[in-house]
Amino acid sequence: MTDEDREEACNAIPLPATLATLVEGYAWARDKVGESGGAVHRLHGKRGAPDLFLKHGRGAVAGDITDEMVRLRWLAGHVPVPEVQAFLATQDEAWLLMTAVPGQTAYQLLEAHPEARAEIVDALAGFLQRLHAIPVGDCPFTSDHAYRLARARERIDAGLVDEDDFDTEREGWTAAQVWEAMQKLLPLPPDPVVTHGDYSLDNILMIDGQVTGCIDAGRVGVADRYQDLAILWNCLGEFDASLQTRFLERYGSAVVNERKLQFHLMLDEMF
Structure with a gap:
């Protein structure tokens, strides 16, 4: 995926006056990767000023932006993430202005540097260990599978699940079929940690083989560690199955809980 595939130049969007003042002098580009119903813009090119990112959305997306x-x-206070520069919300609309985490995404680096893939995977496993080591009692957010199943049910009933975007293993399935398959895997023994919630290759930034931070933190909360393990494991399968094995081994889960893995992969289809 080239830089041109990831974003396109665009005009500035209308903003509340206080936000408009903060972004004067920037060039705008709209992100085309993983917007999840909202709009993500990179603001760049202002002399002497760092790049920024602006998220904007209405309705349910505004709520997601507030959560993030x-x-x-x-x-x-625990791991490197974008710094919130400004946040504004109305009854039905929200804007979140953040600093840019330096580096390229893990996806970009895996694609561009096949010779360094093992090193990249090791760094991703190490950063996830760091995240999962945050004391659960310190985290005020819940994202366990009971909570997310309730959200998934709401999305199914509202017709919001994109059935055309299911993984190959579930190609042609309906959302109802995925739901039924998940129920058959329950109950699952709890193993709560502080999770990112969408620990994908596009949400981790790196420089020189080291993770510089994570983005898209709207699902952060206490959940089973497989919430994160399953998503990154699935992403790495696009490159090489050996990277999936290496990731789990370096993280410390060489013995895989297949039920949890499959459950969380199916749960992610709902979002």
């Missing part, structure tokens, strides 16, 4: 703002401010 709160979690970013909490998570900043």
Whole structure:
């Protein structure tokens, strides 16, 4: 995926006056990767000023942006994340202005540097260990599978699940079929840690083989560690199955709980 595939130049969007003042002089580009119903813009090119990112959305997406703002401010005390520069919300709309985490995404680096893939995977496993080591009692957010199943049910009933975007293993399935398959895997023994919630290759930034931070933190909360393990494991399968094995071994889960893995992969289809 080239840089051109990831974003495109665009005009500035209308903003509340206080936000408009903060972003004067920036060029705008709209992100085309993982917007999840909202709009993500990179603001760049202002002399002497760092790049910024702006998220904007209405309705349910505005609520998601609010969730991310709160979690970013909490998570900043534990691991590197974007710094919140400004946040504004109305009854039905929200804007979140953040600093840019330096580096390229893990996806970009795995694609561009096949010779360094083992090193990259080791760094991803190490950063996830660091995240999962945050004391559960310090985290005010819940994202366990009971909570997320309730959210998934709401999305199914509202017709919001994109059935055309299911993984190959579930190609042609309906959301109802995925739901039924998940129920058959329950109950699952709890193993709660502080999770990112969407620990994918596009949400981890790196420089020189080291993780510089994570983005898209709107799902951060206490959940089973497989919430994160399953998503990154699935992402690495796009490159090489040996990277999936290495990741789990370096993280410390060489013995895989297949039920949890499959459950969380199916749960992620709902979002």
